[in-house]
Amino acid sequence: MRLAQVLFSQGFGTRRDCAGLVAMGRVSVGGRVVDDPQAEFDTDGLVFEVDGQAWPYQERALVMLHKPAGYECSQKPRHHPSVLSLLPPPLRTRGLQPVGRLDEDTTGLLLLTDDGALIHRLTSPRHHVPKVYEVGAKHPVDDAQVARLLAGVVLDDAPTPVRAAAAERNGERGLRLTLLEGKYHQVKRMIAAVGNRVETLHRSSFGALALPADLAAGEWRWVAPDALR
Secondary structure, eight states: OBHHHHHHHTTSSSHHHHHHHHHTTOEEETTEEOOOTTOBOOOTTOEEEETTEEEEOOSSOEEEEEEOTTOBSSSSOSSSOBGGGGSOHHHHHTTOEESSOOOTTOEEEEEEESOHHHHHHHHOGGGOOOEEEEEEESSOOOHHHHHHHHHOEEETTEEEEEOOSEEEEOSTTEEEEEESOOOTTHHHHHHHHTTOOEEEEEEEEETTEEOOTTOOTTOEEEOOGGGGO
16 A cells, blocks of 8 residues: 555545655654655555654554543533543544443543444444443442342333343442443443442443553553454
8 A cells, every 4th residue: 555545544634644744754664764655565564653653554443542530432522521532633533433432420441443343343232242340339339239230220211120240349339340231321320229329430341351550541552453352
């Protein structure tokens, strides 16, 4: 693929913008500046640099973000900044979307991608992708509440009980909850249904991915597609 086309496909602006970046000597491959926009490269395993920052070529982009509180999972936020503002411009230009949503006050692992088929696979209830949440409750969590969460609670918008795939106490007011669905405000509503209230909520894992301890709030990193299998 021509280098200018590579940059265009990765979100570095219009075709003219990308050709200009190359012609100005701002792009390098393998440590060598390439100023010919028509220079061709094999995209398999290609890593290029723009203004000294390395970018791996990704046919479909998939990243994880450690979402901080105070951000909305929306392209058109209403009250708080969008989580997309935490990503660099090329990823925003590519049209990455959150895989599911976390509330404004919820923190933790959020996946974003421009792969519509992957979003469907990860969010469809039919595929039973587990998500683990660390809940900080207002009141002490007891065994009866855990048992009810595992047995299933009825929410006001669905007659069928919603069950936690796993639930375990984590300290006096802590609870680790595993869900296979993603209903609106599901964790908060389930906790309310058993007579408690969520004070803090953090997603620690999504499918096979766990939030890395060294990924600080507001930071992101690439995810290999096969890491979700």
